[in-house]
Amino acid sequence: MPLTLTPLSGLPLIRPGDNLADMIVEALEENHITLEENDILVIAQKIVSKAEGRAMNLLHVRPSPRAIELAERTEKDVRLVELILQESREVLRTRPGTIIVEHRLGFVCANAGIDHSNVAGEGTAAEEWVLLLPANPDRSAEEIRHAIKTATGKRAGILIIDSHGRAWRNGTVGVAIGLAGLPGLQDLRGQPDLFGFTLRITQVGVADELAAAASLMMGQAAEGTPVVHVRGFPYPLGAGSLQELLRPREQDLFR
Amino acid sequence: MPLTLTPLSGLPLIRPGDNLADMIVEALEENHITLEENDILVIAQKIVSKAEGRAMNLLHVRPSPRAIELAERTEKDVRLVELILQESREVLRTRPGTIIVEHRLGFVCANAGIDHSNVAGEGTAAEEWVLLLPANPDRSAEEIRHAIKTATGKRAGILIIDSHGRAWRNGTVGVAIGLAGLPGLQDLRGQPDLFGFTLRITQVGVADELAAAASLMMGQAAEGTPVVHVRGFPYPLGAGSLQELLRPREQDLFR
Numbered sequence A, B: 001m002p003l004t005l006t007p008l009s010g011l012p013l014i015r016p017g018d019n020l021a022d023m024i025v026e027a028l029e030e031n032h033i034t035l036e037e038n039d040i041l042v043i044a045q046k047i048v049s050k051a052e053g054r055a056m057n058l059l060h061v062r063p064s065p066r067a068i069e070l071a072e073r074t075e076k077d078v079r080l081v082e083l084i085l086q087e088s089r090e091v092l093r094t095r096p097g098t099i100i101v102e103h104r105l106g107f108v109c110a111n112a113g114i115d116h117s118n119v120a121g122e123g124t125a126a127e128e129w130v131l132l133l134p135a136n137p138d139r140s141a142e143e144i145r146h147a148i149k150t151a152t153g154k155r156a157g158i159l160i161i162d163s164h165g166r167a168w169r170n171g172t173v174g175v176a177i178g179l180a181g182l183p184g185l186q187d188l189r190g191q192p193d194l195f196g197f198t199l200r201i202t203q204v205g206v207a208d209e210l211a212a213a214a215s216l217m218m219g220q221a222a223e224g225t226p227v228v229h230v231r232g233f234p235y236p237l238g239a240g241s242l243q244e245l246l247r248p249r250e251q252d253l254f255r
Helices: A020-030 A045-051 A065-074 A078-086 A137-152 A206-216 B020-030 B045-051 B065-074 B078-086 B137-152 B206-216
Strands: A003-007 A040-044 A055-057 A088-095 A098-103 A108-110 A129-131 A157-164 A173-180 A186-192 A199-204 A227-231 B003-007 B040-044 B055-057 B088-095 B098-103 B108-110 B129-131 B157-164 B173-180 B186-192 B199-204 B227-231
Touching: A003 A206, A003 B206, A020 A040, A020 A045, A020 A137, A020 A227, A040 A045, A040 A137, A040 A206, A045 A129, A045 A137, A045 A157, A045 A173, A065 A078, A065 A088, A065 A098, A078 A088, A078 A098, A108 A157, A137 A157, A137 A173, A157 A206, A173 A206, A173 B206, A206 A227, A206 B003, A206 B173, A206 B206, B003 B206, B020 B040, B020 B045, B020 B137, B020 B227, B040 B045, B040 B137, B040 B206, B045 B129, B045 B137, B045 B157, B045 B173, B065 B078, B065 B088, B065 B098, B078 B088, B078 B098, B108 B157, B137 B157, B137 B173, B157 B206, B173 B206, B206 B227
Parallel strands: A040 A157, B040 B157
Antiparallel strands: A003 A227, A003 B003, A040 A227, A055 A129, A088 A098, A098 A108, A157 A173, A186 A199, B003 B227, B040 B227, B055 B129, B088 B098, B098 B108, B157 B173, B186 B199
16 A cells, blocks of 8 residues: 655634644545544644744743853854743753754754744744744644544544754754654664674654655645645554653663 | 655566566556656665565674774674775664664764675575665666666656664654655745844755655555656756765764
8 A cells, every 4th residue: 555645725824822733624525534543643843833823022021140151152042042941951062043952842953943933923023933843742743633533533543743854964854742642762673683683673653754755745845735645644643752762871772 | 735655566576676666657557557757756765675686694794803893893794884884984883783883975864774684695595685775876766767768768867765763752753864866855935033124945855755655655565666656746856966965064063
């Protein structure tokens, strides 16, 4: 069975308080897709954050002394740096324009995943607003999954993704930041071990592979197509979480 | 248009000297796929290496003093360590079982991408053989692309992939190690800059995103399905190379 990824067109601009699950169900109908058991819906972090009211107005941010020092060093807006610090557990590296952190959610990313927002408040320019990641993306995914199950009767996997840079490669790729109803990792049998016939197990980051695939289909327009429907995921769906995908600090060789 | 990834079934076991392009064209026919302009064929590194005779018999490897020292420290087969060193420019980190290197091809990966081979020579157990990466995967991709153009009249993109671990996340994901006829990176317009309306450019690692997608569909069986046909890649095809995807050493914060 092939893997098919269909970006959903026609999704309206998302505003705080919007019911994403309902809007996705409508968009599926408009795109003539009948949801089936074990389909997966991949959702860009940005619209989850918007619906959850995670846009922050920089005018209301008071920078700490640490943010002021770090903003000077990185040539970034001091209020943005304050939010980056609030959203992070640890600063790993800095260079002009970029602060690489361990996010409070546990993954390593640039600038705590904080994005500029298109959502302007009344009388306030859009460029004063930034968008934080969802408070708990696994929970967001589970809530959307539950609401879609209620609306359609179908158990779909839900994957919330963002775009991350990599340590040694140019270009961002889509990665999972929240999931419900699909595995993060999958154990595959590898080749026989060098010293005999013990089978090695390889852990594959299947949720990240799917995130990358869907990201490829979200990209082009200003708002893009932030929801992608997936059919043909080659593994059984089931419980999964972001935690599976995070390398424990004590195994981290690059910090 | 959706993105469709179809693993090709029925490809025979690959042996040194095999003409991969011809075998892929046959497999496309057997899978009832008519190649179209701008389709992409994603190929697992393993079968390219096998066809190119990159399987090495460990019995013929003479370890250097450096390999002996490193093998003790990492608890790995000293002959395998010798090959890892020969295939690498620099050792970045080690831990028991793993040597993280900059490969001579320029990317950072574990154990120089050397895999255990299923190809046993006559009278020699399979576990004595290992498989090096192709000598020049971009060139391999270009040769396959040219042969497929000759056989079918169609210009397809060719992407050779391997599975790499990541610095901070569990699980391997597919990444590009050689490409021909498709871009490695794509510039996307980002949001307006924080200080005004200058548009930020985001570079997306589209070849790596596609590699991850195809990797998802290659995985399960012992030999798996090492070729995946792709239709609906959302960017114009054109020249591309591995080099685009490699972060220059002077921009590397994690070495």
